[in-house]
Amino acid sequence: xxxxxxxxxxxxxxxxxxxxxxxxxxxxxxxxxxxxxxxxxxxxxxxxxxxxxxxxxxxxxxxxxxxxxxxxxxxxxxxxxxxxxxxxxxxxxxxxxxxxxxxxxxxxxxxxxxxxxxxxxxxxxxxxxxxxxxxxxxxxxxxxxxxxxxxxxxxxxxxxxxxxxxxxxxxxxxxxxxxxxxxxxxxxxxxxxxxxxxxxxxxxxxxxxxxxxxxxxxxxxxxxxxxxxxxxxxxxxxxxxxxxxxxxxxxxxxxxxxxxxxxxxxxxxxxxxxxxxxxxxxxxxxxxxxxxxxxxxxxxxxxxxxxxxxxxxxxxxxxxxxxxxxxxxxxxxxxxxxxxxxxxxxxxxxxxxxxxxxxxxxxxxxxxxxxxxxxxxxxxxxxxxxxxxxxxxxxxxxxxxxxxxxxxxxxxx
Amino acid sequence: xxxxxxxxxxxxxxxxxxxxxxxxxxxxxxxxxxxxxxxxxxxxxxxxxxxxxxxxxxxxxxxxxxxxxxxxxxxxxxxxxxxxxxxxxxxxxxxxxxxxxxxxxxxxxxxxxxxxxxxxxxxxxxxxxxxxxxxxxxxxxxxxxxxxxxxxxxxxxxxxxxxxxxxxxxxxxxxxxxxxxxxxxxxxxxxxxxxxxxxxxxxxxxxxxx
Numbered sequence: 194x195x196x197x198x199x200x201x202x203x204x205x206x207x208x209x210x211x212x213x214x215x216x217x218x219x220x221x222x223x224x225x226x227x228x229x230x231x232x233x234x235x236x237x238x239x240x241x242x243x244x245x246x247x248x249x250x251x252x253x254x255x256x257x258x259x260x261x262x263x264x265x266x267x268x269x270x271x272x273x274x275x276x277x278x279x280x281x282x283x284x285x286x287x288x289x290x291x292x293x294x295x296x297x298x299x300x301x302x303x304x305x306x307x308x309x310x311x312x313x314x315x316x317x318x319x320x321x322x323x324x325x326x327x328x329x330x331x332x333x334x335x336x337x338x339x340x341x342x343x344x345x346x347x348x349x350x351x352x353x354x355x356x357x358x359x360x361x362x363x364x365x366x367x368x369x370x371x372x373x374x375x376x377x378x379x380x381x382x383x384x385x386x387x388x389x390x391x392x393x394x395x396x397x398x399x400x401x402x403x404x405x406x407x408x409x410x411x412x413x414x415x416x417x418x419x420x421x422x423x424x425x426x427x428x429x430x431x432x433x434x435x436x437x438x439x440x441x442x443x444x445x446x447x448x449x450x451x452x453x454x455x456x457x458x459x460x461x462x463x464x465x466x467x468x469x470x471x472x473x474x475x476x477x478x479x480x481x482x483x484x485x486x487x488x489x490x491x492x493x494x495x496x497x498x499x500x501x502x503x504x505x506x507x508x509x510x511x512x513x514x515x516x517x518x519x520x521x522x523x524x525x526x527x528x529x530x531x532x533x534x535x536x537x538x539x540x541x542x543x544x545x546x547x548x549x550x551x552x553x554x555x556x557x558x559x560x561x562x563x564x565x566x567x568x569x570x571x572x573x574x575x576x577x578x579x580x581x582x583x584x585x586x587x588x589x590x591x592x593x594x595x596x597x598x599x600x601x602x603x604x605x606x
Numbered sequence: 607x608x609x610x611x612x613x614x615x616x617x618x619x620x621x622x623x624x625x626x627x628x629x630x631x632x633x634x635x636x637x638x639x640x641x642x643x644x645x646x647x648x649x650x651x652x653x654x655x656x657x658x659x660x661x662x663x664x665x666x667x668x669x670x671x672x673x674x675x676x677x678x679x680x681x682x683x684x685x686x687x688x689x690x691x692x693x694x695x696x697x698x699x700x701x702x703x704x705x706x707x708x709x710x711x712x713x714x715x716x717x718x719x720x721x722x723x724x725x726x727x728x729x730x731x732x733x734x735x736x737x738x739x740x741x742x743x744x745x746x747x748x749x750x751x752x753x754x755x756x757x758x759x760x761x762x763x764x765x766x767x768x769x770x771x772x773x774x775x776x777x778x779x780x781x782x783x784x785x786x787x788x789x790x791x792x793x794x795x796x797x798x799x800x801x802x803x804x805x806x807x808x809x810x811x812x813x814x815x816x
Contacts, residue, residue: 194628195608196643205633205765330741388740389631389765426764428740430669430703456749457719459620464744467623467769474630 198474200481202230204383209420216253218280220418225383228419229479234411241404244371245310245336246271247412248378249280253421255305256283258293263348264400265310265338272308290315294322294335301331304424304431306382309333312400313340316354320361326393327362327465330429332385332422333393335363336378339499339550340400341578349579350399352499355527356555362465364394364472365528366480367498371408373525374398380479382419388426390472392465397527399500399550428468469529476526483531484522484538491520492543493591496535496560498524501548501582508548508587517591524556532563544594545570548587552577612641612771614757621752623744624768631766637774638766646774646781653734653759653772654788660732660757661802663695666716666746670763671737672699678779679737685782686736692786692793695734696804698724703742714807714814718742718749725754734759735770736777744769761785 203226211222223232239247245268249257257276259269276284283300287293290311301307311319316337326333341347342354358365366381368374377396385394398404424431476483495505502523509519522538524531539545547557547570557572564570574590576582585602592599608628615621625631629641637649644652657663667686674680690697700716710717712727718738725733733756735743740762747758747769760767761782766775774781793799808816 194630195610195638195641196630198630387765391741428744428764429742430739456620456752457745460745460748460752463620463623463626463748464741467625467744470623470625471631471765 198477200477202478202481204475204478205387209423212420216418218278220251220416222253222420223417225419228413228417229380232413232417234413236409236411238407239371239410240407241338241371241374241398242267242271244375244410245378246275248375249308250275250415251413251418252308252379252382253306253419254281254308255422256297256300257281257308258285258287258296258300259309260287260290260293260311260315262290262312262315264340264404265312265315265336268310268336268338268404272310290319291322294319294326297333297335298322298326298329298331301326301333302329302431304422306386306422307333308336310336310338312338313342313348313354317342317357320357323358323361323363323393323395328461330391330427330465330468331393332382332391334378334381334385335393335395337395337397338400338404339397343578347578348400350401350500351551351577351579352397352399352549353551353553353555353577355397356551356553358395358397359528359555362392362462362469363528364392364469364526366394366396366526367524368396368398368403369499369502369523371403372410374403375410375412379419382422384472384475384479386422386426387472387475388428390468390475391426391428392468392472397499402500473529476529480525482534483526483529484524484534486520486522486538488518488520489522489538490541491518492541493517493519493595494522494539494542494545495519495548495587496522496524496539496545497548497556498527499550501550504582504584505548505587507584508591511584511588512591517595517597519591527556527559530559530563535560535563539564539569543569544591546587546590546594547572548582548590549575550577550582551575608641610641612638612751612768614755614771615751616753616755617751619752621748623748629768631768632773632775634776637772638768639772641768649772649774650785650788653774653785654792655797656732656757656759656772657693657695657734658789658792658797658799661800662728662730663693663732663734663801664728664730665690665695665697665734665736666700666738667697667736668700668738668743669702670739672701681779682737682782685779685786689782689786689789692789693799694801696728696806698728700738700742700746703739714809716746718746721746721750722753725750725756730756732757732759734761735767736761736782737763740764740767743767
């Protein structure tokens with residue numbers, strides 16, 4: 194980088210003409226810096242689905258489009274309640290996930306802040322639209338409550354679908370807890386809508402573990418809300434049928450066969466990825482860094498995201514009882530990937546474990562790809578298809594790698 | 607710190623986006639010169655010198671200043687005109703972003719999808735973008751850096767452009783006028799414009815009228 198970017202907990206371009214005014218629900222449009230850093234919250238005991246509803250209550254969302262698929266259906270239905278209460282301008286059910294994402298694009302092209310939810314096979318059914326959102330620079334937010342995607346079908350937690358999102362051009366953030374989910378949804382809108390970013394964002398959480406369990410979450414008061422989306426900050430013209438990106442829908446110039454078009458297309462994709470890079474500065478400010486590090490000076494580290502972080506925390510406690518000290522690197526944003534942060538955090542580690550809730554071990558591969566001496570990376574343990582990942586299994590993996598004898602969990606009956 | 611510098615090209619068949627090479631945009635009150643963060647005052651000076659040194663200094667106004675969609679746009683357009691006249695620089699508009707086939711007329715227009723044609727046609731060595739939507743500006747700036755030797759300047763109304771060799775951010779009428787004043791001062795101090803003589807073309811709805 195040509196300048197230092199640190200978590201100064203302020204975000205640029207937070208001014209909006211409506212800040213200080215009230216909306217029809219008597220909520221005051223509040224400067225994001227004040228909203229996130231200067232507002233006292235109150236603890237509540239909520240499920241992840243309820244947390245999604247409470248985030249959207251404060252998010253000044255214009256349109257939300259719903260389609261049922263477990264485990265996000267409850268959240269989608271709860272947002273319908275918000276619509277009935279008058280918090281949203283538009284809310285309806287699409288014909289399928291593919292249709293939903295197209296309808297979201299239309300609403301975003303028209304200048305609305307747009308939110309939707311999906312999961313598992315729904316994410317894959319919708320996926321053609323995600324690179325289109327990114328290429329059209331639409332700052333739509335989709336909350337992905339991850340679940341199994343394979344046949345035989347499973348509705349249970351599994352993060353394989355996140356792997357399919359990594360090269361769509363969308364930002365991908367991964368919440369560990371319901372509190373993260375609440376914070377990431379609201380902060381996600383602000384980062385996604387920065388004029389130099391202006392990209393869609395997938396805020397992911399692990400289905401059921403986060404969506405269907407109750408947790409203590411600190412929420413701001415309901416009489417404030419985010420400033421609305423400002424379409425005049427868009428880096429592309431809004432809804433101009435003659436100009437890209439809208440014109441691409443009716444006249445795909447990029448498909449025409451000459452060198453200039455190919456160069457345009459390639460440059461266009463580079464610009465989308467450039468915008469992703471620009472999101473770092475804003476995400477670092479709002480999330481206080483792209484990773485959280487605990488005891489990073491240890492020779493053994495867990496590096497992972499989502500609820501695998503929570504399981505790793507418990508494994509750290511169990512290992513400490515046996516005199517084995519382990520540090521933790523929690524990855525908050527998967528795209529942009531915190532490459533430099535992970536390199537720095539792991540530079541003294543001898544063993545780097547990557548527990549994951551999917552069969553592919555894509556996070557392990559991501560980490561291996563950016564680290565020198567990547568034989569240090571142990572891409573295990575993996576579970577999938579809805580299995581839980583007992584902390585004891587993580588402990589066993591560490592002890593196996595370190596050559597420490599133990600009684601396997603599977604022998605305990 | 608990134609070692610990458612955003613220099614005039616031709617850089618590569620497909621040069622990288624500067625953001626992907628670690629170039630971070632300036633914060634309010636800052637600008638960048640070739641990827642290095644500097645104060646705005648330093649950028650005015652450098653920008654003015656680059657424009658005065660150029661043989662074919664050219665301003666590319668985009669739709670955000672060409673069309674009177676609000677009063678500010680009209681004021682900004684007038685400021686751009688003052689800037690062009692003080693230099694002098696020719697004005698070649700990027701009136702919209704429509705793909706033009708079989709090809710544009712590179713003498714009188716520039717397009718973000720193939721801006722290199724316009725640069726090559728008139729041998730433009732320094733170009734200033736103003737009033738172009740950010741996505742299209744970055745697209746054009748990168749293609750120009752890839753295939754031409756044009757030194758690019760951006761007077762961006764939002765967060766700036768790391769794909770330009772020099773970029774301001776949060777551009778206003780006052781900032782454009784400050785650049786004009788800097789040029790005026792340098793000229794009074796004896797710096798002479800190196801611009802080759804030219805006649806600014808004029809157009810109406812029927813095409814060229816000069």
